[in-house]
Amino acid sequence: MEKNGSIVPAEFPELKNETFLRAAQGEQTEYTPVWCMRQAGRYLPEFRETRAAQDFFATCRSPEMCCELTLQPLWRFPLDAAIIFSDILVVPQAITLTRHKLEGKVPLIGFSGAPWTLMSYMIEGGGSNTMAKAKAWLYRHPEASHRLLTLLTDVIVDYLVGQVAAGAQGGTEEGRGLKVAPMLQALQLFESHAGHLGPEQFAEFALPSIRSIAKRVKNKLLEDALPAVPMIIFAKDAHYALEDLAQSGYEVVGLDWTICPQDARQRTGKDITLQGNLDPCALYAPKEKIGELVKKMLEGFGSQRYIANLGHGLYPDICPEHVGAFVDAVHIHSRHLNKCS
Template sequence: MAEHSFPPLKNDLLLRAARGYEARRCPDLRALTPGGAAGRYLPEYHEAKGGRDFFECCRSPEIASTLTLQPIERFGGLIDAAIIFSDILVIPQAMGMTVEMVDKKGPHFPDPLQTPQDKQYIELMERHVDVAKELDYVYKAITLTRKKLDGRVPLFGFTGAPWTLLCYMVEGGGTKLFKQVKTWIYKYPEETKALLQKISELCVEYLALQVKAGAQIVQVFDSWAGELSPSSFKKFSQPYLAYIAKHLPLRLKELGLEQVPMVVFPKGAWYALDACADMGYQVIGMDWLHDPAEAVKIIGDRPVVLQGNADPGVLYGSHESITEVVTEMVKGFGWAERKKGWIVNLGHGITPFVNPDDLKFFFQEIHRLTKTD
């Protein structure tokens, strides 16, 4: 059973939608992106962050909680969930790797993995990682945030997917070529799979402990899934996403915790929608490369909810353009007929320099065009 006592949930719209139930309107999700770009579109984010390093904010439960709540407080009543302020790269940090957030550049690993023959890889594979201890600050932030939310909306926990985390650990940061990680999968496939399996096991425990701390729904971000061919996705991403979907419920049961909805987001891997629908996740996140109507056809009668998928770039445009995109989504996902099976979201995170008022208009249009009562 849960070890914390929290206020009752007043708005369960998103959790009901994630479980496939009909809803009085389509729930809105994204107002805060996990990761290095989190919250930068809000002026209050910069004020709360001050001169602190990004990961310093992640490691402070009070600051992380404050940053998580900012979109809820600014857009009160327009969004239906909060996403804990953290980063997917806390897993590599827990594994003993150094990760820095470089201003105007993003995450940087000063000493990325080179080859499986190197001492660093061998030690990393042999090292026991205590995610309960190493990532305790995340769990404390989740618990604190649940209490501060006072039941206004549910709280998301999340992790990076094994493939995406491997990309960062090998490339040393963001990249356009993916030269190093492609070298790994084509030159060292078995060692790659061994590392992916270790990361998968850590992700399961990490997510389970987030639920124990108070997360009510969890998401797995495979941000670099689209860099894999369909064949390579089946070897280096799909098995590990499926492992998490299978073993997280088992681990929650072992801990005596209630099951929570699980979301998978394989960004760019449009070809993997059908496979993802059979992995065991209740929700599949979609980027803007998907056609909603086609996605609905692919899912068919399987009990899977789709999440997405507006191009975040529309927030740079006019209100007329935002209305057009929202209208297309509402029609494409068949909301008028189904009243279920869809959670509104952007096709990826909010990009820098977005005007918060334009985001607010996006939310207002969703409410206007999907409300049924």
């Protein structure tokens, strides 16, 4: 596992729960898999205790800390996937270590922010309610904006491929001599600030990069003899571009809570897996109400070609017991739906 003091991607445990990956690839599942954006977060007391030891970016640079924070929600809840703890503005160094520590329990998701979202942070210098400075660039400096977005796209492609390489199991595929692994990983691209763009700006400044990343990552994985992995695009508040996102080269389209499940199904077609989209604030409701909302959501999406999630990340003051109620309700109601179908 260690070589010259570094963790190396070899001899990973066999994957025990493939439900998330099967759903992402459009295969039949016994129940609907579920995970939560920001599932490793401040709503967990153990997360707050661990994070109190050092500042955020120091934590992100520690593979051991990132690994522990990634695994904490898996110790509490029967989630069907883990997502590496990091931030869209930093490069995680914990993927290989975390793959080992997961012990094959569930797949590990890697991720990156999308070019427009990263560009907006770079220009604004932080968060913003309007992204006015970043949007001004698009209007005033369209050529420079395209150059910056192209540079970010190049970096993100290498970054995502590097995440797969860090989590790729050594081995030989019979007859081809390639270093491959079972699909133990997925990738999610976060276009978190899509909602600050209108349809025309999204089509010009965001969608081309989103499409390019999917195509180039898949081509580079093939060229580098790395395993193909399902890819998820989550463009928050970009419901106006749902058809385009469904045809952008990703196996899964993540949805925020502003989209009706039935409409999303109709607009994306039968060959796309959908992910989402319970309002995170629904987890403030009593547990019984959470179960009712989950049941309604599942009936809207259907239990196949579907990954349950929230329409955005978990909020810091959400009760962990209510997160558990959400996860349990997905498993219980989706199994019931499968039996009745």
